[in-house]
Amino acid sequence: MITKRSMVKALLAAEEPSPRVRVQGWVRTKRDSKAFSFVEINDGSCLANIQVIVDATVPDYETSILPLRTGASIEVEGELVESQGKGQKWEMVAKSVIIHGNADEDYPLQKKGHNAEFLRSISHLRPRSNLFGCVFRVRSRLAYAVHQFFQQKDFVNVHTPIITASDCEGAGEMFQVKTLSGGTGDNEKGSEEFFGKPAFLTVSGQLEGETFACALSNIYTFGPTFRAENSHTTRHASEFWMIEPEMAFCDLDADMTLAEELVKYLVCDVLENCAEDLELFGKFVDKGLMERLHFVRERSFERVTYTEAVELLEKSGVKFEFPVEYGANLQSEHERYLTEQHFKCPVTVYNYPKEIKPFYMRLNDDDKTVAAMDLLVPGIGEIVGGSQREERLDILKGNMERDGLKEEEYWWYVDLRRYGSVPHAGFGLGFERMLMFVTGVANIRDVIPFPRVPGWAEF
RNA sequence: UCCUGCGUAGCUCAGCGGUAGAGCGGGUGACUGUUAAUCACUAGGUCGUUGGUUCGAAACCAACCGCAGGAGCCA
Numbered sequence: 001m002i003t004k005r006s007m008v009k010a011l012l013a014a015e016e017p018s019p020r021v022r023v024q025g026w027v028r029t030k031r032d033s034k035a036f037s038f039v040e041i042n043d044g045s046c047l048a049n050i051q052v053i054v055d056a057t058v059p060d061y062e063t064s065i066l067p068l069r070t071g072a073s074i075e076v077e078g079e080l081v082e083s084q085g086k087g088q089k090w091e092m093v094a095k096s097v098i099i100h101g102n103a104d105e106d107y108p109l110q111k112k113g114h115n116a117e118f119l120r121s122i123s124h125l126r127p128r129s130n131l132f133g134c135v136f137r138v139r140s141r142l143a144y145a146v147h148q149f150f151q152q153k154d155f156v157n158v159h160t161p162i163i164t165a166s167d168c169e170g171a172g173e174m175f176q177v178k179t180l181s182g183g184t185g186d187n188e189k190g191s192e193e194f195f196g197k198p199a200f201l202t203v204s205g206q207l208e209g210e211t212f213a214c215a216l217s218n219i220y221t222f223g224p225t226f227r228a229e230n231s232h233t234t235r236h237a238s239e240f241w242m243i244e245p246e247m248a249f250c251d252l253d254a255d256m257t258l259a260e261e262l263v264k265y266l267v268c269d270v271l272e273n274c275a276e277d278l279e280l281f282g283k284f285v286d287k288g289l290m291e292r293l294h295f296v297r298e299r300s301f302e303r304v305t306y307t308e309a310v311e312l313l314e315k316s317g318v319k320f321e322f323p324v325e326y327g328a329n330l331q332s333e334h335e336r337y338l339t340e341q342h343f344k345c346p347v348t349v350y351n352y353p354k355e356i357k358p359f360y361m362r363l364n365d366d367d368k369t370v371a372a373m374d375l376l377v378p379g380i381g382e383i384v385g386g387s388q389r390e391e392r393l394d395i396l397k398g399n400m401e402r403d404g405l406k407e408e409e410y411w412w413y414v415d416l417r418r419y420g421s422v423p424h425a426g427f428g429l430g431f432e433r434m435l436m437f438v439t440g441v442a443n444i445r446d447v448i449p450f451p452r453v454p455g456w457a458e459f
Numbered sequence: 460u461c462c463u464g465c466g467u468a469g470c471u472c473a474g475c476g477g478u479a480g481a482g483c484g485g486g487u488g489a490c491u492g493u494u495a496a497u498c499a500c501u502a503g504g505u506c507g508u509u510g511g512u513u514c515g516a517a518a519c520c521a522a523c524c525g526c527a528g529g530a531g532c533c534a
Contacts, residue, residue: 029494029495031491031492031493031494031496032491032493033490033491033492033493034489034490034491036492036493037493038492038493038494038496040494049494051493051494053492053493069485070484083492084492085492085493085494086492086494087493087494088494105469105484105485105486106469106484106485107469107484107485108469108470108484109470110469110470110483110484110495111483111484111495112470112471112483112484112495113471113495114470114471115470115471117526117527118470118471121526173532173533204534225534227532227533227534229531229532229533230460230532231531231532231533232460232527232528232529232530233528233529233530233531233532233533234527234528234529235533235534236532236533236534237534240534241534242534243534321530322530329531329532331530331531332529332530332531333530381533382533382534383534384534385533385534428534429534430533430534431534432534433534434534443527444534455525455526
């Protein structure tokens with residue numbers, strides 16, 4: 001009878017020895033003696049490896065086991081016993097070993113640490129490293145927690161389109177989608193657009209999300225978005241995932257509360273469910289990580305209006321490279337000062353001057369500011385951007401005219417203000433930025449399995 | 460797009476005007492309940508590319524290419 005496969009995670013958490021278990025995984029390191037070998041196997045179920053003792057009497061020892069190199073895939077059946085050595089509680093004594101595939105001599109992953117830049121060039125192998133195994137386990141858990149958060153609150157998950165014909169926000173920097181021939185693929189109609197008009201990869205599902213909120217009340221999207229910005233920073237990628245809730249009968253205040261709750265929920269969830277992985281980040285990636293995460297869990301976030309933020313910055317006495325000026329966007333260094341120096345915790349800045357924000361944000365009664373908000377976190381800066389949406393038809397139309405947007409192209413969006421318009425609000429949370437925040441990983445390219453940035457789309 | 464820095468062995472780096480080095484990784488052997496094992500031996504390089512300066516360039520200069528960091532834009 002074939003013994004059922006056990007994952008390494010389960011074996012290491014065993015409460016008692018077991019006469020017959022089977023593991024399948026990849027060799028992380030091997031140390032040979034005269035009479036036996038220590039082989040450490042990892043199967044990705046957790047950070048730790050299981051140590052296997054393979055005695056020289058095991059069949060094919062000299063021909064199969066001795067030539068094994070780091071990276072080889074093997075399967076071991078044997079006994080789970082308490083370890084005689086220090087460093088691990090459990091280990092396996094092999095009875096039989098199957099080599100699925102040895103690794104060539106030039107397997108690039110060493111037992112020693114590699115830097116992130118090199119590992120990025122071998123994205124197909126880096127999940128086999130300790131660091132990236134941890135990162136992508138946490139990424140999976142975080143995605144799960146996002147759905148859990150919203151589902152518990154009865155939000156409806158909407159799959160907004162990835163190909164879109166509306167250029168949301170007039171952002172401009174989009175990828176165009178077309179066929180190789182540029183047309184429908186039909187020779188006679190070769191000059192026609194496949195979709196009848198220019199189409200793009202979405203930069204946001206917000207506008208479509210609003211239409212669903214105006215029917216199902218509370219909705220959220222969670223999917224890939226694309227920006228053709230020629231950005232070269234540690235916080236930008238051409239393809240990234242975004243979470244965008246949208247709520248009908250909702251104002252900015254409730255919007256900010258939801259954003260704060262979400263960030264806090266995700267931090268708590270990861271602290272609870274990814275403890276081992278976080279420990280590695282705290283040790284090797286970001287020494288201050290655990291302190292920061294506990295801080296976020298314990299304390300409440302701060303809120304300041306844009307006007308107050310500008311005053312704080314002016315009174316700070318700090319010499320910024322770019323001067324603080326009412327009416328201008330806050331610079332990265334300003335945001336960093338607020339969240340890292342002044343408040344030393346996540347901060348929500350709200351009510352921005354209308355001139356620096358897009359057409360769909362709701363005009364406040366002061367006629368100068370809009371009900372917009374940015375949630376800033378230490379180390380990363382903006383992690384959430386959101387607003388209450390302009391639900392008044394005349395004002396929305398005025399904004400569109402001001403920004404040079406054609407009403408015909410947004411007819412369906414404008415319709416929402418004609419048929420049962422309601423106050424509504426939402427925000428976008430950058431999934432990868434959240435992941436960077438909870439792991440301490442400094443570069444967005446290292447929290448995406450196969451990152452796409454200008455000049456790089458390998459794999 | 461702008462600004463700065465860096466490209467030397469598979470990896471991490473030293474060499475900074477006199478002709479190629481170390482550690483790790485690989486190979487071979489020894490030894491050991493080992494655990495980033497240890498010890499010995501060994502293979503491995505158009506010093507990013509092109510051009511220039513020089514008796515001589517990995518080193519100095521220029522252009523280009525690539526990468527990284529910062530800015531802007533944002534999530």
